[in-house]
Amino acid sequence: MVTIAPHGSWESPVSAELAAAGDGRPEHLGAVGDEVWWTAPRPAEGGRRALVRRRADGTQESVLPAPWNVRNRVHEYGGTPWAGMSTPDGPVIVFTDFADQRLYAFEPDSASAPRPLTPLGAVGGGLRWCEPQLRPERGEVWCVLEEFTGEGPSEVRRVLAAVPLDGSAAQDRGAVRELTDDSRRFVTALRVSPDGRQAVWISWDHPSMPWDGTELRIAQVGDGALTGARTLLGGPQESVAQAEWLPDGSLLAATDRTGWWNLHRVDTTTGAAVNLCPREEEFAAGLWKPGQxxxxxxxxxxxxxxxxxxxxxxxxxxxxxxxxxxxxxxxxxxxxxxxxxxxxxxxxxxxxxxxxxxxxxxxxxxxxxxxxAAHEDRVDPAYYPRPHHRTFAGPGGREVHAHVYPPHNPEFAAPDGELPPYVVWVHGGPTGHAPLVLDLSLAYFTSRGIGVVEVNYGGSTGYGREYRNRLREQWGVVDVADCAAAARALAEEGTADPARLAVRGGSAGGWTAAASLTSPLTEGLYACAAVIYPILDLAGWACGETHDFESQYLVSLVGELAEVPERFAERSPVNHAERVRAPFVLLQGLDDVICPPVQCERFLALVEGRGVPHAYLTYEGEGHGFRRADTMVSALHAELSLYAQTFGFDAPGVPPLELKG
Missing domain, CATH: 2.40.10 (Thrombin, subunit H)
Structure with missing residues (x-):
């Protein structure tokens, strides 16, 4: 029997605890002989990443107990944290531990504990390592080294380096051999040719981001050194996202020189590139993490x-x-x-x-x-949303890609004539993408009668470079307008209640959510917003309030601060607190160095006393992106309570969020 109840108040077995338990995904796959290994999320164990081993017979185990956390902070988002090789005595694994950022080696089939291979860093963010590659013939592991030279977030250098496997560098930075100089700001994806004579890697410099322009570098390998380095492919307007050697010694690279990341065979002498499968499709995406x-x-x-x-x-x-x-x-x-x-x-x-x-x-x-990591239906799949692709018309008739998740619960229906509230979910990046996949955090809302639309606004990956470039110098405009176009279209066609629209997002999505509360493009559109570890002050973010990797991202997204300071001021929510009319909740990790709490505090100080209902929840031990189960439960409860209070429905079992004006 179907119960008639207002949207938002439907009872659902998709609890916040269940959604939090299923958060995260396997990452960093690797083969060690006939075994497959990967890292896996452990939200209930403080959000650590475990290292999982799948033996050839199909049995699985987590090889490192808590508190080992196989993760690093290179570029702050982290890169590939482990590598392994098979030996007659069993696997040999090297990995980075999040607590101290050191590189460790261990033999899981022995009784010995992991042993450090690298020293602790003494300055700023210290020494960080990622993308390890075992070179047993040299007794080394080759990797990316990120080394801080001062206390500032951009006082840092990056090189390709060789670390002795015998542990002689564990207390001696001088025992680490540098394979490249630091003439390039960023280096990643070292690949040695099958004959061991050549190596390629990807590099780029500020102000480019890796999806703007990178270089594929090539060098000779002699006595363990990389010599005669030169640029083979790429440049400021061409993004090479990955390169690999084929077994016959030929070189393949994913480059967007055609407007799409396609696979090309590259001549290692001339750099001439031949497209192997010309398609208006992407064979790569934004290189957010080293080792993708x-x-x-x-x-x-x-x-x-x-x-x-x-x-x-x-x-x-x-x-x-x-x-x-x-x-x-x-x-x-x-x-x-x-x-x-x-x-x-x-x-x-x-x-x-x-x-x-x-x-x-x-x-x-x-x-x-x-x-x-086989999917398990922890609740009846009948409660999962039934999503579909949509393409909306944005300003000027441009295409805006999105996924629509209507409210869905087999046991409930809304009263006749009641349109559902809808929340616009804005993905991070902003050079990112919202995939069409099962997300129990999203199902937490749709199964209670709240619709969701995920918008892949202009600037998103997956649709070619021209679509991606729509956001150049237009951040805070195109993203805000495209999300608004999707919301308005759903309201105009009678799918969503125009009086009960909300916007939510984290990181760059938090920026768009906050900007949507203050932009003239969306005045009166959204009834409330959930703003999660956001960017709120462009000038502050451009002047040292973020990490090195994204420290000049705004050059492409907004422009040069010295040249267009008025643009930075006009688009920043922190400068327009007087325009905020809708209630909001602000969720922030206190250890976030990418979008630091100081921006939230600055914004809140200007909102105080203006009569706008709001709440600010902070979480100790959380950085950029929540990883702990208790944090995720709290955040989901707070968001649903905000919607309940704003849209006028009861949310059974959800602690009320205290909103102050």
Missing amino acids: RWFAPLPSGLVAAVHGRGDTRLGILDPHTGELADVPGAWTEWAPTLAVHGERVTGVAAGPYTAYEVVELDTRTGRAQVIG
């Missing part, structure tokens, strides 16, 4: 490649014919992590009704199967 991998060569010479337009698929490419055969299955999103062992490819994939799971493809048979 969208394609991987197989020993046969075939190439496993994540590709698509909006949604992504895993395909097997024949680089000689350009033929691309896709893996069957209901997965609509493949993460940028691939591992190859023999003719098997392992990736991480999800779909509209399944969370991220580890999937293995046998390229000889074409059979794909889940081998780890």
Whole structure:
């Protein structure tokens, strides 16, 4: 029997605790002999990342107990934190631990504890390591070194480095051998050719971000040193996102020189590039984390490649014919992590009704199967949302891509004539993408009668460089207008209640949510907002209030501060507190160095006393992106309580959020 009740008040088995327990996904896949390893989230264990081992017989174990946390802070978002190799005595693993950022080695089949390979840093953010690659023939691990030279967030240098495996550098920074100089601000993705004679890597400099312009560098490998480095491909207007050597010694790179990240064979002498599979699709995306991998060569010479337009698929490419055969299955999103062992490819994939799971493809048979982190329906799938793609018309008729998640609960329906409230979910980045996958945090709202629309506004990845470039110098305009276009369209067509629209987002999405409360483009549109670890003050963010990786991001998103200070002032929510009319909740991690609490505090001081209902919740031990189960539960409860108070419905079992004006 279906119960009639107002939207928002529907009872649901999708609790905040259940949503928090399922947060996160497997990452950083790797093959160690016949075994597959990855890192996995542990929200109930303080948000640490565990290292999971899947043996050849299919058994699995977490090899490092708490408090080991296999994660690093390179670029603050972290890069690939581990690597391993198989030996007659069992696996040898090197990894970074989040607590001290040191590189460790350990043998899981022995009784010995992990032993440090690198020293503690004494200055600023210290010494950080990522993308380790074991070089047993040299007795070393090669990796990216991020070394702080002062206390400021941008007093830092990055090089490719070689760390002795014997532990001689554990107390001696001088024992670390630098493979490159620090003439480039950022370095990543070191790849040594099959014959060991050449190496390539990707680099770039401020003010570029890696999706704006990067260089593919090549050098000779001699006596362990990289010599004669030169630029092979790329530049300020070309983004090379990944490069890999094929078994025959030829070089492949994902570059967007055609307007789309396509796979090219690159001549290592001239840099001439031939597109192997010309498509208006993406075979890569924004390089947010060092070590992300969208394609991987197989020993046969075939190439496993994540590709698509909006949604992504895993395909097997024949680089000689350009033929691309896709893996069957209901997965609509493949993460940028691939591992190859023999003719098997392992990736991480999800779909509209399944969370991220580890999937293995046998390229000889074409059979794909889940081998780890298998999705479990912890509640009846009947409570999951039923999403669909939409393309809305933005200003000037431009396309705005989105996913619409209508309210859905098999046990409830709204009274006749009642339109549902809708929340616009704004993804982070802003050079990012909202995938069409099952998210229990989203289902937490849709199963209670609240609709959600996720907007891939102009600037998002997945739709080519032209779509991505819409946001150049237009942040706070295009993103705000595109999200508003989706909200208005849903209201005008009778899908959403125009009086009960909200906006929410975290990080760059928090910026768009806050800007939507103060922008003339959205005046009176949103009834409330959930603003999560946001950017609120562009001038402050451009002048040292963030980390080095994004410290000059605003040059492309807004412009040069010295040249257009009025633009920075006009778009920043902190300068327009008087325009805020709608209630809001502000959620902030106190350890966040990317979007620091000082910006929230500055904004709140200007809102105080203006009669706008609001709440500010802070969380000790949380950085940029909440990882702890108790934090995520609190945040979901606060958000639902805000909607209940604003939209006028009861939220059973949810602690009331105290709003002050």
